[in-house]
Amino acid sequence: MVGRTMYTLLLGSVSTIFASYNMTQGVTPMSHRIYDIHMLMFYVCVIAGIATFGVMFYALLKHRKSLGVTPAQSKGHLALEIIWTVVPLLILLGLSYPAGKILMDMDEAKEAEVNILVTGLQWKWKYEYLDHGFSFYSNLSTPMAQRNGLEPKGEHYLLEVDEPVVVPIHTHVRFLFTSRDVNHSWWVPDFAVKVDCIPGYINEGWVYVEKPGTYRGQCTELCGMLHGFMPIVVEAKTQEDYQKWLAKRMDIVIQKEADRVLTKDEAMKKGQQVYQVHCQSCHQADGKGMPPAIPGMVGGKITTGPVSGHVDVLLNGIKGTGMQAFGEQLTNEEIAAVITYERNAWGNDKKAGELVQPKTIDQARGGAALAEPSQEVVKPKVDTSQWDSKTAMAVGKSVYDKNCQSCHQINGEGMPPMFPSLKGSKVVVGPVSQHIQLLLMGVKGTAMASFAWMSDEEIAGVITYKRNSWGNNEIKYGKDAGGLITPAEVKAMRGAK
Structure with missing residues (x-):
């Protein structure tokens, strides 16, 4: 009895150890089917390998020259040759049917209950909930100190984001995939979903998650310098929790941001978070930038000049430079907060120090005198x-x-x-x-x-x-x-x- 118990424990331990090296079973019906056919093919290969190498080693050992065995001379065996050709062919045909069925079922159209548009950008993801009219960006949230080796790496190093995409369990979720710049690829192993995001094209993928949890993936298409900084995090929630999350999201959409008034502490805290995600990689943690290519923010003309100019740069960018427009990417509150942060950090509060409110950004978007970039463009008059x-x-x-x-x-x-x-x-x-x-x-x-x-x-x-x-x-x-x-x-x- 003790021996049987020990054997069972040992077998279970070995299975657990090797499971970490095996393909994940996933949390969707499709991932289970893919895992099952993977294991079927694995066992077929193991049995075929044991049979083939077993016969080979038996022949080597029992018919070796040292035993005085004289090799048989054969000119062929038609029946045997037919058998070892037909049997593998039948095995391959037998495996190809379920594999082909899975491939066809992957793209089978279903009655979508949730529709999410996924847009790949360098180097972030945008998720748009088409049924509810809201969207958000999902950025890497691993602290810069960890990325630079100044702090120990966390459990989910380079696999954590500020805004995960949320889906309900036991629901047919349709993802539509595209890209705004270069090719990307959206991959979540636990869902058995990997779909390319191609500019100008819409690809489709389906997910039906069976249990709640947090599932992680990555961009798997080399897309530029920060390709490794495009993690994917999906939170699968129960229907009840999903509806609560959805209601909260809808409240944010409905709420007029311009009516909200930030305290300076709130603006500084949120502004620092926005800065770390969107600005720090270029302008550096200390705001000193990389002059002359990337100007510093410490005592800068923009960060200590008129607020209107600062707002203009964030909304519209600066033509002909690496300073992109953030008007589409950030909310009024986020832009107001990061401007407040930049005008109060690194000693800039001695020259500037203003608290910028979302209402200011809302007015600028609405067509105040900030609609065009402030960069002066010289047009030489030439004959x-x-x-x-x-x-x-x-x-x-x-x-x-x-x-x-x-x-x-x-x-x-x-x-x-x-x-x-x-x-x-x-x-x-x-x-x-x-x-x-x-x-x-x-x-x-x-x-x-x-x-x-x-x-x-x-x-x-x-x-x-x-x-x-x-x-x-x-x-x-x-x-x-x-x-x-x-x-x-x-x-x-x-x-x-």
Whole structure:
């Protein structure tokens, strides 16, 4: 009896140990089916392996030369050859049917009870509950100190977010997947769901969670520098708890944020959280940035200047720089809080120190004098009939100094890998058409914004300047290097977009 008990405990321990290395059984009917066929194929392979290697080792041991065995000479055995061809074929056909059935059932349309649009962005997720008219962004929430190795890594290091997506159990949930920039892939192992998010396309995935819990996943499509910082967290709740969460969410949507008044402590606390998630990776924890590419916030012109200018930058960004617009990504309350934080942190309260309320942001969104970016754009007046290399280089240098130098540096060497060097760059010494297109369209998912707002003369000038500076016009770079680009070429490319 004792021996049997010990055997049972030992077997259970071994099963538990190996389960951690095996495929997860998951929490959805589909994940169970995939696990079952995985184990079926595993056992078939184990049995086939034991049989094959068993016969092989038996032959090696019982018919080895040291025992004086003389090898039999055979010219073939038709029946045996048919058997070992047909039997594996039947096994494969037998396995292919349930596998194919699972693949078809994965995409089978059902009666959706909850519809959620998932949009991948560099490097976060946006979840939109289509049936209820609200959405939110889900960002990595692992503290910066852990990421930089200054604190011990937590249990869910790089697998924790500020806003998890919430779904009810025992409910058919339809996820629609797309992307706003590059390809991403939404993967949650416990759901047996992995769907690509592709710009311009909508893919579909279904989930039916059987038990409540927190389930984690990741982006599995290499999508840029911070690809590893795109975790997925799904909270599955009972119907009762889900309805409570939904009601709370709907209250937030219905509530007029502009009517809420923040205390300074509330604004500073929330502002610090927003800053850590959205701003700190560029402007640094101490607000000193990485000048000149990324300006510091300590005593900065924006953070200690007029509040209206600060609000404008957060809502609309700054054309031609890595400063993106946060008007769509953040709520009025979040923008008000982070502006308050930036104007009171790092000693900025000595020059600024204001408390900004959500109402101020709401008014700015509503069409006050903050609708357009505050960056001054210089439009050089150039007689295109006199367009020559000297004129183009002069215009180009002026444009470069005002719009490009902060990132790519005065010597064109940039700050790799964030801001690539222009010296000998494939773009700068490559085909002119590609260079023009890059200026017009920008590069999605990077700090390289579109400069289509510039005039044809400005774009032609700055491209000419880049292609003839820092040795880029040397003959070693080939026939495309150097040269004079005309406004007419830029105009033609605009029309070809």
